[in-house]
Amino acid sequence: MPPFRSPMAIDAFAPAKINLTLHVTGERADGYHLLDSLVAFADVGDRISLRPSAALSLQVTGPEAAGVPVDDSNLALKAARFFGAGGGAIALEKNLPAAAGIGGGSSDAAAVLRAFSDMTGREIPAGASALGADVPVCLRAGAVRMAGIGDLLSPVPPLPPLWCVLVNPRLVVATPDVFRALAQKANPPMPEAIPAFATAPALGAWLKGQRNDLEHTAIRLQPRIAVVLNTLATLPGAMLHRMSGSGATCFALFADDAAARAAATRLSHEFPGWWVRAAALS
Ligand SMILES: C[C@](O)(CO)[C@H](O)COP(=O)(O)OP(=O)(O)OC[C@H]1O[C@@H](n2ccc(N)nc2=O)[C@H](O)[C@@H]1O
Ligand SMILES: Nc1ncnc2c1ncn2[C@@H]1O[C@H](COP(=O)(O)OP(=O)(O)OP(=O)(O)O)[C@@H](O)[C@H]1O
Known part of the structure; x- marks a missing residue:
């Protein structure tokens, strides 16, 4: 690997990935599923700091660090190895719950790849999807199909100003389990063209006609996800409520920041055991 270009630590943000839609359109012979998803990113996420160091190391801290692996199975270390990094001290601040459908590990991997690329001046090698299906989209870190x-x-056309409340009821849902239990694998894709939306309500109305095809199956595995969705439906100003990824994190969309923050405050009080965040999406 080329020497470190920067003697300083490099910081990289690993935003939460939100599947505004998630259509499952088929299954490949290798068991992976074909998807059609409108993905956005939140301004809440994990933080990576990469310091030049002869040896490769990982330290995991932060409010959501418990249970996150610190060995070679951590996607941050896998990403460093994929980049070809011989050394580098990675500090990962975990703010996103793990196994939550918001791409925590994949976004960490993408942030580590970005940090190594910034530090060495070398491009991120092709094929990062080998690290995880969500890694390519997390490298983009902006609204995309x-x-x-x-x-x-x-x-896709830029999203209108848009806010959300993210809720994880502290239920772990393993992505492979949800795909395995999915009964209907071939569902219609989104329309060929995703229109430009001038306002959040226009986007919200369009999204109502789209789906997350994993939602019913995830609810079958973890019925309390339905409680979260029903609760989100009652929030003043909520335009749409849906599950992200394979769950269990769900989101409600709002046209303004104040409504999203008020909703998050209310949910945090009513459900102190849930992970609740208000965020802007882009
Ligand atoms: C469901 C999504 O969250 C939507 O954004 C992602 O596609 C999942 O991305 P991820 O967690 O990075 O996925 P990976 O770690 O590559 O795969 C985990 C498992 O999910 C299933 N999987 C994942 C992606 C995909 N297109 N089809 C699948 O069937 C496979 O069983 C796989 O073993
Ligand atoms: N950096 C990491 N952060 C969180 N989990 C990690 C990390 N590296 C490895 N893992 C492992 O990956 C598993 C899935 O965690 P992750 O947070 O990526 O799931 P997810 O949010 O459901 O992902 P997706 O939305 O991409 O399906 C965890 O159970 C954990 O054991």
Whole structure:
């Protein structure tokens, strides 16, 4: 690997990934599923700091660090190895719950790849999807349409100003379990063209006609996800409520920041055991 270009630590943000839609359109012979998803990113997420160091190391801290692996199975270390990094001290601040459908590990991997690229001046090698299906979209870290098994990205018109409340009821849902239990694998994709939306309500109305095809199955595995969705439906100003990824994190969308923050405050009081965040999406 080339020497470190920067003697300083490099910081990288690993935003939460939100599947505004998640259509499952088929299954490949290798068991991976074909997706059609409109993905956005929140301004809440994990934080990575990369310091030059002869040896490769990982330290995990933060409010959501408990249970996150610190060995070679951590996606941050896998990403460093994929980059070809011989050394580098990675500090990962975990703010996102793990196994939560918001791409925590994949976004960490993408942030580590970005940090090594910044530090060395070398491009991120092709094929990062080998680290995880969500890694390519997390490298983009902005609204995009994701197809194939997560590897085909196509641009979408910029989203209108948009806010959300993210809720994780502290239920772990393993992505492979949800795909395995999915009964209907071939569902219609989104329309060929995703229109430009001038306002959040216009986007919200369009999203209502789209789906997360994993939602019913995830609820079957973890029935309390339905409680979260029903609760989100009652929030003043909520335009749409849906599950992200394979769950269990769900989101409600809002046209303004104040309504999202008020909703998050209310939910945090009513459900102190839930992970609740208000965030802007882009
Ligand atoms: C469901 C999504 O969250 C939508 O954004 C992602 O596609 C999942 O991305 P991820 O967690 O990075 O996925 P990976 O770690 O690559 O795969 C975890 C498991 O999910 C299933 N999987 C994942 C992606 C995909 N297109 N089809 C699948 O069937 C496979 O069983 C796989 O073993
Ligand atoms: N950096 C990491 N952060 C969180 N989990 C990690 C990390 N590295 C490895 N893992 C492992 O990956 C598993 C899935 O965690 P992750 O947070 O990526 O799931 P997810 O949010 O459901 O992902 P997706 O939305 O991409 O399906 C965890 O159970 C954990 O054991």
